Amino acid sequence: LKSSSLRWSEPGRAASRSVLCPVCDAEVSLPPGGVGQLTPDYLALSGGRAAASCDLCVDGAAVRRCLTCGADLCHFCCQAHRRQKKTASHTVTELENSKDCSQAGKPLLCPSHPTEELRLFCQQCDQPVCQQCVVGRHRQHPCDFTGNVVHRHGDALRELLKSTQQHMGTLESALSQIDAMSSAVHSRAEAVATEICLFASGYVKAIEEHRDRLLKQLEDLKVQKVNLLHLQKAQLQQLLLDMRTGVGFTEHLLASGSDLEILITKGVVASRLAKLNSVAYNTHPSLDDGIQFSPQEKAGQCCGYEVFGAILNKAVDPARCTLHGEDLHNAHQNQLTSFTLLCNDTMGERMGRGGEAVRVTVTHKDKRDWWPTVCDNGDGTYHVSYSPEEPGMYAVCVCVKGQHVQGSPFTVMVKGKFREHQGVFHCCTFCSSGGQKSARCACGGTMPGGYQGCGHGHKGHPGCPHWSCCGQVKKSSECSGGPPSDALQRSLLRTVAL
Secondary structure, three states: OOOOOEEEOOOOOOOOEEEEOOOOOOEEEOOOOOHHHOOOOHHHHHOOOOOOEOOOOOOOEOOEEEOOOOOEEOHHHHHHHHHOOOOOOOOEEEOOOOOOHHHHOOOOEOOOOOOOEOOEEEOOOOEEEOHHHHHOOOOOOOEEEHHHHHHHHHHHHHHHHHHHHHHHHHHHHHHHHHHHHHHHHHHHHHHHHHHHHHHHHHHHHHHHHHHHHHHHHHHHHHHHHHHHHHHHHHHHHHHHHHHHHHHHHHHHHHHHOOHHHHHHHHHHHHHHHHHHHHOOOOOOOOOOOOOEEEEEEEEEEEOOEEEEEEEEOOOEOHHHOEEEOOOOOEEEOOOOEEEEEEOEEOOOOEOOOOOOOEEEEEEEOOOOEEOOEEEEOOOOEEEEEEOOOOOEEEEEEEEEOOEEOOOOOEEEEEEOOOOOOOOOEEOOHHHHOOOOOOOOOOOOOOEOOOEOOOOOOOOOOOOOOEEOOOOOOOOOOOOOOOOOOHHHHHHHHHHHHO
16 A cells, blocks of 8 residues: 555545555545554565564474464474473464464564554454553453454455455456457457448449440430431431522523523423422421439339439420419419419420429519419429419410410409309209299299299209309309399398298
8 A cells, every 4th residue: 555646635625635555446545644554464564375484593494383472483493492491381383274364474563562462353443452452542442352253254254255256256257248249249340341342342333334324325315316416407408409409490590591491491490499398397406405314313223222313305395385274264363373384395295304494474464574383393293373463364474494385375364352152052942942932043943833933844944953143053163143133132042041
């Protein structure tokens, strides 16, 4: 403990000092007397069970100890010790039969009384004492010889030792398991690293193969487009050459030919020029540069791996885009109206993807333009919605890439607020009124026998369920009837109530 480090208490706490044991790193509080009052390690001081020399001679090795005088004796001095009158009654024991370390070395002397041997044990202070200590500051304390109390304290230490040894066994087993798990972690990490490398190399191979396939597909598409453009170019060049030939011959005929020559060849020349003028040709390239790459597009599997990225060569054709919806040409004031734009390519096939430049404008007469909400559904369709604030005629323009789509622009008739039906949706007046003769229906049907309302199979009946207020046969329709007369109003209300 003399070589241990010194520690002070933390600020704010009572002043205390402690030391760290250099062997087990345990923290030991210093007694009030300082380091000098720490319990000494007699085993370390005596050198353990090292061979002792005789205390009476200089050559002999100690084999026995006199328990009375505490001297270590060799074999020769032990015999002499027993022959002398003063020491003949002393008790001598073999050093090999000693059970504790203190009996193997020199007597342990009292720190307070250096000439007295520690032979007693103070049970109250729990420490060995000498005879001078017993008559001094341990006078009233219960004391006994060390040989009488060592068994009790030794048994307690053995129990603690046994418990500690059990913990040591558990800790050693835990350490073995930790070492085994650490080895397993290393092995598993190496195995997973191998799997990752195999996966990555396979993935890289799949991506490279997919790349080569995309590049080949792109090259084929490029060759196809270029060949079609070359074909169109050759056809236009041939047509242009024919026209130049015909125009040159005609101009030469008109400029240099005689009247008779013109009249003779005019039929052939006119037929040729008419035929050239009737040839249909496209003034725009038959194809565009609509080649795109979509990295997020799923491209199936390649070498067992899911790959992404596809070449998109579809180009939207505004002239083939169509509009759909029940509210395409009719709407109501302050009511949400919507329709759908379906984008198609040059072949009339659905695009199947979004991202097109769609612009929709709604114009009211004598009013400025305003723009509805356009929602890209991501599948080639676009949902357009708006809510007109005033009734009247509106013009709607739908453009894709700056060009009008099929059916654009178109007009929308916005009516006033939706008129709810005031009557009843019935099969006939006779059934809905319970057979009352005065009940009427806006369909204008009547029954014989003085009935003013409609009935099945009689004159004026629409032949299907209808509204009693306006005669409309569609249940979800808007009421189209005008304000009824007082008598008709009473009969209609009576019908509704019934």
